[in-house]
Amino acid sequence: MKKRVFSAFLAAVLAFALILPGLGSAQAAGTKLVAITFDDGPGRYTNELLDGLAKRGAKATFFCLGQNAASYPNTLQRIVSEGHQLASHTYSHSNLPSIGTSAAIAEVEKTNKLYNSTIGGNENFMIRAPYGNSTADFRSKVKSPLFYWSVDTRDWEYRNATTVTNNILNNAYDGAIILLHDIYSTSVRGALDAIDILQDRGYEFVTVRELFHRRYVTPENGTVYYDCKPKGGQQAGLSAPVISVTASAGGSRISITGNEGVPIYYTTDGSPIGYGSSTYSGPFTVTGPCTIRAVSAYHLNGGRSPETKYEYTLPPASNAQIDVSDGVLSFGGVPENETVYYTLDGGDPTKNGTAYSGPVSITAPCTVSFYTAGANKIPTKVRSLHYSERENLFADVWPGKWYYDAADVAFQQGFMNGVEQYTFQPNGALTRAMVVTILYRMSGDPSPASITNPFKDVASGKYYAEAVEWAYQNSIVNGMTAVTFEPNRSISRQEMAQMLVRYLDYQGADLPDEAPGAADGYGDRKQISGWALKNVEIITSIGLMQGNEKGNFCPRGTATRAEGATVLCRMYDMLNSASESE
Numbered sequence: 252m253k254k255r256v257f258s259a260f261l262a263a264v265l266a267f268a269l270i271l272p273g274l275g276s277a278q279a280a281g282t283k284l285v286a287i288t289f290d291d292g293p294g295r296y297t298n299e300l301l302d303g304l305a306k307r308g309a310k311a312t313f314f315c316l317g318q319n320a321a322s323y324p325n326t327l328q329r330i331v332s333e334g335h336q337l338a339s340h341t342y343s344h345s346n347l348p349s350i351g352t353s354a355a356i357a358e359v360e361k362t363n364k365l366y367n368s369t370i371g372g373n374e375n376f377m378i379r380a381p382y383g384n385s386t387a388d389f390r391s392k393v394k395s396p397l398f399y400w401s402v403d404t405r406d407w408e409y410r411n412a413t414t415v416t417n418n419i420l421n422n423a424y425d426g427a428i429i430l431l432h433d434i435y436s437t438s439v440r441g442a443l444d445a446i447d448i449l450q451d452r453g454y455e456f457v458t459v460r461e462l463f464h465r466r467y468v469t470p471e472n473g474t475v476y477y478d479c480k481p482k483g484g485q486q487a488g489l490s491a492p493v494i495s496v497t498a499s500a501g502g503s504r505i506s507i508t509g510n511e512g513v514p515i516y517y518t519t520d521g522s523p524i525g526y527g528s529s530t531y532s533g534p535f536t537v538t539g540p541c542t543i544r545a546v547s548a549y550h551l552n553g554g555r556s557p558e559t560k561y562e563y564t565l566p567p568a569s570n571a572q573i574d575v576s577d578g579v580l581s582f583g584g585v586p587e588n589e590t591v592y593y594t595l596d597g598g599d600p601t602k603n604g605t606a607y608s609g610p611v612s613i614t615a616p617c618t619v620s621f622y623t624a625g626a627n628k629i630p631t632k633v634r635s636l637h638y639s640e641r642e643n644l645f646a647d648v649w650p651g652k653w654y655y656d657a658a659d660v661a662f663q664q665g666f667m668n669g670v671e672q673y674t675f676q677p678n679g680a681l682t683r684a685m686v687v688t689i690l691y692r693m694s695g696d697p698s699p700a701s702i703t704n705p706f707k708d709v710a711s712g713k714y715y716a717e718a719v720e721w722a723y724q725n726s727i728v729n730g731m732t733a734v735t736f737e738p739n740r741s742i743s744r745q746e747m748a749q750m751l752v753r754y755l756d757y758q759g760a761d762l763p764d765e766a767p768g769a770a771d772g773y774g775d776r777k778q779i780s781g782w783a784l785k786n787v788e789i790i791t792s793i794g795l796m797q798g799n800e801k802g803n804f805c806p807r808g809t810a811t812r813a814e815g816a817t818v819l820c821r822m823y824d825m826l827n828s829a830s831e832s833e
């Protein structure tokens with residue numbers, strides 16, 4: 252019994268390693284640093300400002316008023332989770348010296364409490380006293396440094412975006428703290444325009460906290476700071492963490508790396524990085540789809556890197572290789588922790604499947620449906636193949652199709668092969684090269700007498716090169732021109748008629764020399780080319796090619812692979828029965 256082995260898909264390689272750099276909009280790190288600050292918000296323009304800052308990768312500090320922040324909890328969250336610094340401008344904007352130290356401290360603490368309950372932290376937020384006024388007594392008791400400004404844009408006075416922009420541009424310097432108010436649309440527009448220009452001039456926009464940290468200055472509680480000019484060196488900004496993913500048993504191993512000595516915070520449920528996030532301490536395993544977000548941060552409020560985000564999906568299970576030899580079905584290419592489920596009756600293997608445990612005898616014809624599944628793997632799609640009467644496996648040839656037998660015979664005899672694994676492509680175009688190759692195989696692959704291929708479009712390495720040469724030497728085909736064969740052109744039905752008559756002639760078949768009038772019954776008889784008419788008549792008279800259901804021959808129509816298989820198998824039968832009867 253003949254043995255037909257279908258080696259299957261390319262072995263699926265599961266091990267994969269993925270390295271993801273941060274995708275956040277990071278501004279180019281500059282050596283000139285500037286802290287832009289917004290007082291008295293949040294307000295109705297703050298979200299627009301945050302959008303503009305995000306687009307530019309610029310960070311800012313927001314000295315919000317507790318009384319305003321209470322109405323904008325989402326904006327407050329957004330300020331922190333987008334890497335800006337949330338800071339305190341007290342609760343109600345009182346002139347602190349006029350209300351006394353204990354009331355002033357109460358203002359600060361009320362604001363801290365509100366912020367911490369809103370963003371989930373537990374810290375004393377950095378302070379800017381309203382009007383830049385505070386007493387020594389207040390400063391001796393407050394648990395924060397005080398940050399004032401070195402560039403006053405007087406945006407509240409001018410309310411003109413261009414003036415705001417110019418006031419920033421004309422006064423900014425390396426280490427400056429710039430004062431604005433995000434409660435005016437003119438301030439927001441003016442600030443964003445100035446950021447564009449200053450970024451082009453090499454400025455990096457950082458939070459107040461980062462400005463001082465990068466310059467090795469540790470602000471002290473109760474001290475007032477106006478700027479932080481470069482002296483004593485500067486460290487580089489934080490870069491987005493790198494997430495690496497490697498396959499591991501039961502899931503994937505996630506490693507995160509970032510700036511040396513700087514903590515990495517991450518979440519695996521897609522939520523933004525905040526005070527509740529995990530601190531990275533080493534590789535961890537994920538076993539199901541999840542979204543990992545990570546930042547490096549020396550402080551979660553205003554000192555973080557751009558974010559890295561990674562959507563993790565389960566790795567796919569392996570595609571099984573199917574093999575049917577001498578009626579014995581086996582599956583391969585699947586690791587031990589995965590299982591192939593299959594049915595042989597056309598049923599759905601996900602519901603009624605048998606787990607494959609070893610080779611099994613099957614009886615043709617039948618339908619083999621199978622897929623692979625494994626713990627923490629995405630199951631493969633169900634694949635169904637027909638195991639035919641003649642023991643071929645087909646993905647696209649099914650019982651009941653008019654070309655079923657022809658395709659099956661063509662495969663069994665080896666004169667047609669699949670276009671791809673298991674696929675016959677019945678509706679695919681039949682090319683000139685295919686027909687010549689089929690005839691060549693039917694003849695038993697006779698080596699051509701010599702290689703004198705006159706066709707410059709038939710390269711010697713092509714699968715059809717020897718077949719074209721053989722067919723040309725035996726006058727079975729002509730070129731389209733003296734030097735071109737056009738191997739990949741779809742064959743027309745009248746070309747096929749000509750080729751088949753010449754082939755039958757070559758095989759010494761008993762053919763009429765001519766069959767005048769045999770094509771007269773075709774409704775489109777007049778469309779048959781003069782050079783083809785005689786052969787169309789002959790092929791019709793022996794019953795090898797016929798008209799369609801409307802009685803047309805369609806001489807210029809092209810043939811599908813299914814039609815080709817049918818005609819060629821019919822011819823094969825004719826030749827074989829003729830030789831048997833001799």
Ligand code: NI
Nearest residue numbers: 290291381382
């Ligand atoms: Ni103010």
